[in-house]
Amino acid sequence: MKLEGKVAIVTGGASGIGRAAALRLAADGAAVMVTDIDDAGGAETRRMIEAAGGKAAYRHQDVVEEGRWKEIVGDTLAAFGRLDILVNNAGIGSGQLVTEMSLEAWNRQIAINLTGVFLGCKHAIPAMRAGARGGSIVNISSVAGLEGSAGLAGYCATKGGVRLFTKALAKECAAARDGIRVNSVHPGIIDTPIWTKIDEGGLSSASEALGQPGANMLSADMVAAAGTPMGHAGTAEDIAAGIAFLASDDSKYMTGSEVVIDGGWSA
Template sequence: MRRLEGRVAIVTGAASGIGRATAAALAAEGAAVMATDIDVAGGEETHGLVRAAGGHAAFLAHDVTSEEQWIAVVTATVERFGGLDILVNNAGIATGMAVTDMPLEAWNRQLAVNLTGVFLGAKHAIPAIRKTGRGGAIINVSSVAGLEGAAGLAGYCAAKGGVRLFSKALAKECAAARDGIRVNSVHPGIIDTPIWSRIDEGGLGAEAFRASSGANRLSPDLIAAQGAPLGFAGQPEDIARGIVYLASDDSRYVTGSELVIDGGWTA
């Protein structure tokens, strides 16, 4: 069953990890997918993988903090595929350090990518989705860090918490407009994506975690074993399946909700 046949989607941060898996999953369900990312090489690779699997896709270089680029991406998507039905705001970054050590630029950059980028995507996608007259879905990727605090990740938590409540407010706006657009947030736990290689290089508070855990090398399974009852890390496809559900008519009565996919981390 191809649940998204005839639908058109934009997926940001599609060059790797959850974004790549989501682009592939939406395309496998029949959607035409505009994959976007600032990582052009990775984005082109995602495009090639989706096409090789028989999916309908295109790729655009895209900085989600730029309103001009959002306008261009939405316009190009509608021109290329004939409309827009689904927006997946997935692009995100994290900078791990204590608040007292964090440069203002690092704080602002996290808010710009993780939260302002979500706002801009919704602002410019909603009019395009409304024009189809068939409703649609906006899925904003937050995090378990948008549900609970994490030492050394205050900027990331603030931004992802903002995504959670922005999604709820926007869901009510769309419901009041009776435009058929549902808005939900997704909250991944520890997922095995390329971000962990950057942690091993010293990002995201790696040294503090090593000191507390006694580990010489970080891995998603090691982190998950300490905090997720299931005891192992998730895969990008685990998140992508949840996003497909929220994008499809299977979730026709779901809006303003948060889908937590975390192996029990927040339980």
């Protein structure tokens, strides 16, 4: 119960890494505000936490809407009285070649994957500072934020942006002596629903790069087996464990760091 008495917001908590993170933080003692655009999935995450004896609430949220961020932070304070942890997890993956990518698709990735992280930090930090207890912000980047990948240029740009935004903000908070730590997590190939949502253009390009031309859809395990030293995809719970570590006092001397959980992919 390393997080007992603490309160977290987890975006994109309806499935995948977001759900696993919400469940793990709750299991470690935190009350969790789960947000997503998938209301059924988000409500199910809340139910799962409560069924296990934890505390949770769910709110619909599109992370690109600044006004909604103000409401989410306000609702969290009203429901649980404080805010200690923010997990900026909501994101999308769009696999398209640059020459075939529309400006709309580019802007959508930037808005959700990068601007959403900025807005979350902007509105969570004052609430954390108001409590004078510090806090922990965990921004979910990717190994695609560490190295380029053909067919995923837009996604790489957003996740690389999250990486350096995290480091800059960590220094701002450290300079303010507010006790707020800001770190990023970089998952590798993880078996989550995002693989069913990436459009086929980029996946076809990726399949050719992996020596599997003609594949219309790649599974996480197919990609991991081709490029991960450990030979298999990770699980959402693997990432949740890293998030919980950064949220807890076990990482109290870490800020501006990047925690890579990728089965050796980037090695």
